[in-house]
Structure formats: C-alpha cells, structure tokens
Amino acid sequence: MSDYILRATAADGNARIFIADAKETVEKARSLHNTTPVATAALGRTLIAAGIMGSMLKGKDDIVTLQIKGDGPLGGIVVTSDAAANVRGYVHNPFADIPEANRGKLDVAKAIGKGTLSVAMDIGLKEPYTGQIELVSGEIAEDLAYYYAKSQQTPSSVGLGVLINTDCSVKKAGGFIVQLMPEATDEFIGKLEDNILKMPYITDLLDMEMTPYNILDIILKDCKYQIVDKIPMQYKCNCSRERVERALISLGINELKDILEKEGEAKLFCNFCNTEYKFGSNEIKSLINKKS
Ligand code: ZN
Numbered sequence: 019m020s021d022y023i024l025r026a027t028a029a030d031g032n033a034r035i036f037i038a039d040a041k042e043t044v045e046k047a048r049s050l051h052n053t054t055p056v057a058t059a060a061l062g063r064t065l066i067a068a069g070i071m072g073s074m075l076k077g078k079d080d081i082v083t084l085q086i087k088g089d090g091p092l093g094g095i096v097v098t099s100d101a102a103a104n105v106r107g108y109v110h111n112p113f114a115d116i117p118e119a120n121r122g123k124l125d126v127a128k129a130i131g132k133g134t135l136s137v138a139m140d141i142g143l144k145e146p147y148t149g150q151i152e153l154v155s156g157e158i159a160e161d162l163a164y165y166y167a168k169s170q171q172t173p174s175s176v177g178l179g180v181l182i183n184t185d186c187s188v189k190k191a192g193g194f195i196v197q198l199m200p201e202a203t204d205e206f207i208g209k210l211e212d213n214i215l216k217m218p219y220i221t222d223l224l225d226m227e228m229t230p231y232n233i234l235d236i237i238l239k240d241c242k243y244q245i246v247d248k249i250p251m252q253y254k255c256n257c258s259r260e261r262v263e264r265a266l267i268s269l270g271i272n273e274l275k276d277i278l279e280k281e282g283e284a285k286l287f288c289n290f291c292n293t294e295y296k297f298g299s300n301e302i303k304s305l306i307n308k309k310s
Contacts, residue, residue: 028244037230038070040191060129072099077101124182126156128156149170181224189225192220192233262295266297
C-alpha cells in the first residue's frame with residue numbers, strides 16, 4: 019500500500035498542513051463498489067477528506083464520519099475513518115451517471131445536488147460531536163472549507179481531486195487541508211494564500227509524478243515548515259462476524275424471537291465492503307439462549 023498522508027506545521031505552529039496521496043484507496047473503493055466515474059470522484063474526494071480528518075484525531079479508537087445528503091442522482095455518501103486513516107465508505111447510487119461538464123471534467127456538484135454535509139466525531143464521549151452545514155458548492159472541498167469556517171471557526175483551505183483513466187479506473191487521487199490558528203501572521207497568511215492561488219489542481223501535480231513532499235514545497239513556498247508525520251492510508255472495513263453478532267444480540271431477545279418467527283434467519287449486509295452475514299435459525303436460537 020503506497021498511500022499516505024504527510025503532516026507538517028508552519029508559522030511557529032500556527033498553521034497545519036495535511037497532504038494525501040490516495041490513489042490505491044480510491045481505486046479499492048471503485049473496484050469494490052463498481053462506481054461510475056462521477057461516483058468514483060465524489061466518493062473518492064470524500065474518502066480523502068475523511069482520511070485526513072481521521073489522521074487529526076487523537077485517540078486510537080476515535081472515528082470521524084462524513085455524511086453527504088443530496089438531491090442529485092448519487093443520493094448520498096457515507097464515509098468513515100479512524101485515527102490511523104483506515105477509511106471506508108459508500109455512495110447510495112454507485113451507478114449514477116451524468117453528462118460530463120466542460121473539458122471532460124466530472125460534474126460532482128451536479129451528481130450530488132443540493133443538500134447537507136454533516137461531520138460526526140466519535141471521540142469516546144457519550145454523544146459524538148456533530149456539525150452540519152448546507153452544501154455551498156457540492157464539489158466537497160469548498161463545502162468542507164465552509165464547514166471548518168462555520169462549525170469550527172478554523173480558516174481552512176481544502177483541495178480534493180480524483181483523476182480517472184479512460185478504462186474508468188483511478189489514475190490519481192489526492193488532497194490537502196491547510197488550517198490556520200488565530201496567531202498566524204498576516205504576512206504568512208498572504209504568502210500562503212498566494213501560493214495556493216497559483217498552484218495547479220492537486221491531481222495535475224500528482225499526474226506530473228509529484229509526491230506530497232513536492233506539493234508541500236509548493237504550498238509552503240518561501241515559508242519555513244517542519245514535517246511532523248507520515249501516516250499510511252488505506253481502504254479497510256472493520257466489519258466481522260463477531261461484530262455483526264454483537265449487533266444482533268443488542269437488538270434484544272424479543273426482536274430476535276421476532277426475526278426467528280418471521281424470517282427464520284437473519285441476513286445483514288455491510289454497505290462498506292459488500293459482505294453479507296447470514297445467521298441461520300439455530301444460530302439465532304443460540305444467541306437468544308446466550309442472552310437469556
Ligand atoms: Zn464491511
């Protein structure tokens with residue numbers, strides 16, 4: 019697995035920068051869900067964002083979940099990441115397709131439509147922290163920047179991109195998030211804004227075989243910075259028969275008896291990795307016995 023997130027700080031710790039190369043991760047999602055190019059781009063961008071946001075989490079059991087609901091043909095997107103940037107996700111309608119916008123650019127905004135972006139952070143508290151915004155563009159990067167400004171009061175610059183081959187596989191995928199703390203100087207902010215304004219799309223840079231290290235140099239041109247961490251990123255579902263069994267048990271005895279009577283078996287499907295878990299009547303009976 020070659021995907022990773024590079025993490026750096028600049029301006030005496032008043033800026034933090036995350037840059038991801040996520041081609042393998044997005045390609046895994048595409049082959050798993052058999053998504054159309056526009057669905058691959060939308061899901062891919064959200065996975066990259068989640069991976070970076072996951073890498074910002076402190077506890078190893080912390081989870082961030084991004085949910086996009088839209089009235090476009092994709093229907094919606096659900097993506098999660100843990101602190102180790104193990105990401106997984108799905109789009110409600112992976113086969114959605116719409117005509118390409120200008121110059122062959124995939125029209126992610128149209129495929130998503132109008133709607134909301136919500137972010138839930140499960141950091142071991144009783145209730146997960148959640149924030150929600152109305153989508154401002156549907157291109158996901160701008161929406162996330164708006165989320166950070168509005169819900170977190172953190173000025174952020176976000177770039178996310180997925181480049182697709184003619185055979186529909188993923189050619190390049192990556193993204194960056196730059197965040198400023200209140201003490202960042204105007205001089206630094208000016209330089210940073212100028213650099214980001216002048217920089218090409220991240221997918222174009224990756225397509226020139228640039229690495230996150232090279233891209234960091236471009237974003238922080240003429241600024242001092244320190245690389246803090248390099249975090250491997252991958253598509254990984256953590257579902258298992260044991261977890262599904264625990265979910266079934268948590269339904270309670272009455273619900274299990276009901277399933278046994280009406281269905282005779284329980285079929286549970288994991289949307290993240292397309293795995294079906296089947297529990298026959300004997301297994302359900304033994305779950306009921308375990309519980310009582
Ligand atoms: Zn799964």
